[in-house]
Amino acid sequence: MTSYIVRRLFAVVPVMVVVALFVFFLLRFAPGDPAAIIAGDDATSEAIAAVRAKLGLDRPVVEQFAVWVWGLAHGDLGVSIFSNLAVTRLIAQRLEPTLALTLSTLIVTIALAIPIGVVAAWKARKLVDRLAMGFAVLGFAMPVFVLAYVLIYFFAVRWQLLPVQGYSPVAEGLWPFAQSLILPSVALGVTYMALIARITRASMLEVLQQDYIRTANAKGLATDRVLLLHALKNAAVPIVTVIGIGIALLISGVVITETVFNIPGLGRLTVDAVLKRDYPIVQGLILVFAAVKVVINLLIDISYAFLDPRIRY
């Protein structure tokens, strides 16, 4: 196992190199010029050219790439073209809200989706199952932003139970922190919940047909023990895989959720940087997201070995 993990970690290097190359050149060849945006509406072509020269954006692309890679090799992701602040500082500023939102969504989702899926499989083709799967279809079909606006309208504007927007750091109190995450987590989590519930149901249905489940039932084991200890554990591999895929979905989902709920997280930072053509920030963020994705894939692969003893690396 250890040698497998080491090998996988070494494999991260070429992946990150390809990502770095791809994102750098994709951005440079995409239309848009940060110098023109900085200079503003009333700037002349000469003024824009002067800003471009000072930012080094008029240098050959290969030279710009070399400068960036040299910085990366020294742990420097560069500075924002607009704010002049280090990209690492900007990412660090935005990390807490995104982590809080992602983790709270993940916890709420898993805590609800897996039981829903298990119950739906247990009561397959009965009313509970149909209701659960109806919810899953609806949850999967409803765009995040639509649900977000509906939640805001009822829970924030109409009933004034929760704030419309914003993020309150945990250091400012647990209740304000929780309040600021409830609606965004629900809005973000419903799609994800629907996905996991459906996969859990499908996986459980397959396992529940197995002989050893029939044997367990025949032995008179309690239903909860059969479902949770015998069935769910053996149905876990596809569920864990989907949870891993779902984390990638969450990362893309936070972009919309953070925008609608005005949460200053990494998703908002990404969109703003792309729209402003703030190249160093976009490059830094894509590298971070790629690294997160690689690590999650690794963790999922490792978890297989623990969930299914037949899997060996």
Added chain:
Amino acid sequence: MVRVLAALIALLLPLSASAQEKVLRAVMHADVRVIDPVWTTQTIANIHGALVYDTLFGNDADQKPQPQMVGKYEVSPDRLNYSFTLRDGLKFHDGSPVTTRDVIASLKRWGAKDGVGQRLMGYVTEMKAVDDKTFTMTLKEPYGMVLESLGKSGSSIAAIMREKDAMTDPQQQVKESVGSGPFIFAKDQWVPGSKAVYLKNKDYVPRSEPPSSFAGAKIPGVDRIELIWMPDPQTAMSALVNGEIDFWENPNIDFLPMLEKAKGVKLLKTGKVDSTQGMIRLNHLQPPFDNIKARQAMYYLVNQEDFLRAIVGDPKYYRVCHGMLTCGGPYENDGGSQYFKEYNPKKALQLLKEAGYKGEPITVLAATDHNTITPATQVLIQAMREAGINVDVQSMDWGSVVTRRAKKEPPAQGGWNIFVTTTGGVGSSNPVLHTWIGAACQKGLFGWPCDEEIEKLRNAFGMASDEPTRKKIARDLQARAMEQVVYIPFGQWDVPLSYRADRISGIVPNTGLAVLWGITKK
């Protein structure tokens, strides 16, 4: 047990250290990403600048320059020599006094970067410090816009910085934003793209005159201002209705009926000059619009009502204006308005053909993500199609339009023929400050109109010493600019400011730039 309970309650409740602090939470039209108001012409950077920095002069509600940092000033009878003395009590936020060394360095940097500053510095032969508080400015010609230039709002204000900051290359952004204005920029709390925080400058000594726009006393009305950036207007509206924010600078026009009905929310019209003017800019370097006849043909495709209805809808927020100098402003006139005779697509095509147009594609840069420019561009495209013009629509985000419009090459090589944009009514109410009316050829703004007469008239306006002369020149200038089709105006609109009237007061309209320092909170 009691201690454990107390600790739990403390964890659950929000920290109340700043409970007594009066905080103005304002959602602006953009996020504060750049902290140097001279380096960029972005309006939001100037809103930041107006809070943090002070200026020598400030325009009052009638757009007349009044002394701000200057205590007294003298002008020689030949209007070639100016002497300015700084008023007492001016201090930067780091505690150092404001001296004439700081002022001269700041004006030199601003004069090297800003268009209006460059024009002023073109007349200045010398700026000399007499002592720490008095400096002189000597001109080679009696330029009449000295005080107006020093007090300009809108884009790139003449912000007075510390000498060490002002020595920064004008093409580079200053690293610190330390001014002497009524609010201190809290850089450690700045989250670019989300929030910029300003703390009351307790050492600020305001003028004794009553506040009037950028002139008079700047009395900080709250302890802390948070400029919040909300990219989603729907969220901003809900936040205002819910009382989570106090002020929303530019509510979407679609939301105005809902805001009018919202409890505690008030809409305030921004004033007759503080409006937005729509402009259709043609590329004078490329055919067919290198031909004046083709440019004039485009007037027949513009029925301003069509554009304004698409952008604004409600007539109480827009007005038809057949001039380039802001309607409602001091230099509003009818020069050149005869070009808006009628909407006649057939006539437009006929004139274009007479100008040599043979059906080549005309490239229109169509922004897809701008709440006013996008619908205006669509109206124009439809009118062009109705005329039978071969329209090559290049759809892109506004950031890409801003990039592509700077290209002088032919459309087939990445250039363009037409783009639509807007400009602020305060700047465009004055022929010198209205940079889009200029026709300085390749050195001018995108579209590069080229006309010696227009530039002569703008200079003459700057030299004029009395209002009747200025008004006459303004009319001649507008008539000439309309004839040359420097751009085609498609009307004016003014989106009201929206705010919680049950919580804040002291909103100042008609400024061209949000004046936030005087807003007080109950």
